[in-house]
Amino acid sequence: MTDHLSFDHLCDLHDGTLDAGAASAARQHLALCDSCAEQLSSLVMLENAASALPAAIAPPDDLWADIRAELGPKREVRRGFGGGRSVRHLAAAAVLIAVGSSVITVAMMRRSPHAPDQVAGSVETPQAPLHVPVALPASLASEESGFTRSIDVLQRSLDERRDSLAPSTVEIVERSLRVADAAIAEARDALARDPANRALARLFASNYERKIDLLKRATELAPRT
């Protein structure tokens, strides 16, 4: 027998991609040719061995940790409360308030002719911690009272909706509010030391308004439960 089946022909026969006539002719040849039949047998054995290989191989144990790190908080935030972009902006806004407020406060205190020798909350004044409330002049205290009433209302509304927010969202909102509170406290402390500084008064009010805005936006993120 001289006209052996080519390897491609045998593969096509094995894969069932030959047309009926060609397949029939090939089978007739195989019945008479040991060499080609042996080759086909090798193909079958190879395929059996390949299909018997384990379908799964355990990946390295620490691979999930690497994958998890790449997922990052973005999706958790976005999906957790249906508004990741808003919450990222919210958190960013809080940071801007804190950073901006600190810089502006220090700058205003330095510019003010009424400024004391040392700046509240700065490195030079560790004896004036931010968390110690200082009494404000009556006009400013009244303005602050109005802000705190608005904040209380919004805070209650947010508290009522907290259960509809993902824990990660609550964490971001609370962190943002803490940042906002720190900015208010810093401006308040500076203003208490320099009550005639009108720029500081505007900053003080602005910080409260931003906290109110944060609360409003956080409340909008949370659907009613």
Next chain:
Amino acid sequence: MATSASHLEPSTAVLEPADRDKSVNFRAVTGDVASFEALYREHSGRVYALCLRLTASPVEARELTQDTFVRAWEALPQFRGDANITTWLHRIAVNAMLMQRRATGRRLSRVTLGEDERDDGNAVPQGSVPPADVGSAIDLERAIAALPPGVRRAFVMHDVEGYSHDEIARMTGLAAGTLRAQLHRARQLLIQRLES
């Protein structure tokens, strides 16, 4: 804190939590990392096996598996559940591998021949075992690893993973004739090596 389900329902709500697999997918689509980890635990073995056989390199397989699941995480909102999740993950893995290969190929094209031209039956991909070891060990896994990349991909997807010619063509973009030639070449090389 309890999480309300109402606002977490994906817009692609074709998925029906009729079985455990789909239930996990459903929650993973919503961005639940814990559910995505469950999906990873269930499917990572098959994905890693595919990646390891496609790349013939544990280091590359690890990177490819990682890339596959990160891409899957990003693409999950578009996964509508009408495809088998394993096939979907495999398709992502193959796409990721092809993109890596293309990038590598562009870098190497100035100094080396193309993949098919290097298929001389003796080429050994980086990270795989020498042919001598393959022949003496009669170890199919190692013999597969020693195949040139193009023919190895065809063999792994067709004879190991069981995908049809059409499915492989869709995944890889290979022409039917090219795929057929690569598959036949892989079988020929493996038989030669395992019988030597």
